[in-house]
Amino acid sequence: MSKRYVSAWSEDDALDGERVKAFVVILRTSGCSWYRSTGGCSMCGYNEESETTSGEDLIFQFTKALEGYDDERVIKVYTSGSFLDPAEVPLDARDRILSEARDRAERIVFESRPEYVKNIDGDATGLEVAIGLETADDDLRENCIGKGFSFEDFTHAASTARDRGATVRTYLLMKPPGLTERGALEDVRASIEATSSLSDVISINPMNIQRRTKVERLWQKGRYSPPWLWSLVEALGTEIDAKVVSHPSGGGKARGAHNCGECDDAVLGAIRRFSLDGQRHRLDISCGCIDLWKAQLDLEDRALAEGIDYRKDPRMGTIPLVR
Ligand code: SF4
Ligand SMILES: [Zn+2]
Structure with missing residues (x-):
């Protein structure tokens, strides 16, 4: 107790x-x-x-x-x-x-899985239900996250919450295991598009590797790395009606979304300010490592196209490509 x-x-x-x-x-x-x-x-x-x-x-x-x-x-x-x-x-x-x-x-x-949203009683004005959809892609959600509910379950729950007067906050997970950096970025962008009409706020959570999890085991074996902050900045710039925000847990650390180490604090500050006021110019930031990030996006694409099983993560050295 x-x-x-x-x-x-x-x-x-x-x-x-x-x-x-x-x-x-x-x-x-x-x-x-x-x-x-x-x-x-x-x-x-x-x-x-x-x-x-x-x-x-x-x-x-x-x-x-x-x-x-x-x-x-x-x-x-x-x-x-x-x-x-x-x-x-x-x-x-x-x-x-x-x-x-x-x-x-x-x-x-407050947060809830979709199956419990029907339990909201009476007038829900002033309440905001946060639902961890993670991705609009049912295969990814099932096979790489193991969430156990479908996009349709989410849409029903979001509509129910709104019918009762509540607002909806949708959580998206950036870079579930099994995706390349570009794959993760494209998945978040597609998920933002797919959920914007059902969400009042979309909150992007870049992966933060927690202890005693399946993702931690992959990371320890060198088969997973968290996303770049640049991927998050790129996703936040998606122009849609709903508000898109991010409060990255573990940002700038090895277990969370990070860049080269030199620019992480500045980029996290820009993301924080953008998430508070939605001003797009907040995201106009740069660092030399943006070229390394772009190189990783291209390198992984080429490795995948040529069936090569390795990629060079400029932050970590050579690690196996996870498909
Ligand atoms: S196990 Fe899945 S559904 Fe349960 S709290 Fe964790 S992320 Fe949410
Ligand atoms: Zn940098």
């Missing part, structure tokens, strides 16, 4: 085009049901934080975390899985937490 929430903090965010503060709480729940029944998705290590937790404990954790609340206009309530899964957040705890949060903030954000 756990009465300790994982963490809570205040951060910059955007609300209907305005720059605001958001209060973020991560609750310690019993974890994602999908993880418990199948071993989870290839990149997910969130369940490291999980412990058996009752609804009463969750209300206690949330109330305790609120002691640090400072009139932020957005509250984000995250768990290690789905806030709308009654096996993870019992209904009475869910309702109480939502009601406390709605009394304080204008927008309440």
Whole structure:
């Protein structure tokens, strides 16, 4: 039983085009049901934080975390899985937490797999459901991530959420295992196009290699490398109606999206500013390593075309090409 929430903090965010503060709480729940029944998705290590937790404990954790609340206009309530899964957040705890949060903030954000979105009761105005679709490509989602739901499941869930008055935040994963750098970029671009009409916000999460995951095992064997920040910058520039943002976890580190090391802080700063105000000129940045990134895109294309099983990642040396 756990009465300790994982963490809570205040951060910059955007609300209907305005720059605001958001209060973020991560609750310690019993974890994602999908993880418990199948071993989870290839990149997910969130369940490291999980412990058996009752609804009463969750209300206690949330109330305790609120002691640090400072009139932020957005509250984000995250768990290690789905806030709308009654096996993870019992209904009475869910309702109480939502009601406390709605009394304080204008927008309440939480995450859920699509199958639980039908559990939203009543008027959901002011709620934002974040769904980890990861990619619009069903084959990739199934074979490289192991997510266990289809694009159609996502579209139903997003429509249900909107019908009830909620907004939808769609998470896309940049560079699931098995893709080249260009393949990852094209997948994110195609996924942005495919989800823009169903999303109020699209949040691109470049791969961050978490401990004790399938992706970590591939990375340790030299069969996977996280994306370049340049690929993320390129994807963020896609012109669509929905707002596209990114808050890269592990950005600039070996396990996260990174560039040459010299320009990483500047590029991450540009991505952060763009994600807050949507001003495209924020992304007008450069560094000599952009040529290495372009060379990798071309080299991998040529290697694939010629059936060569190696590529040269300018950041890492020679590593096997993952197809
Ligand atoms: S990525 Fe989401 S659905 Fe997949 S195991 Fe992790 S918490 Fe569960
Ligand atoms: Zn650089």
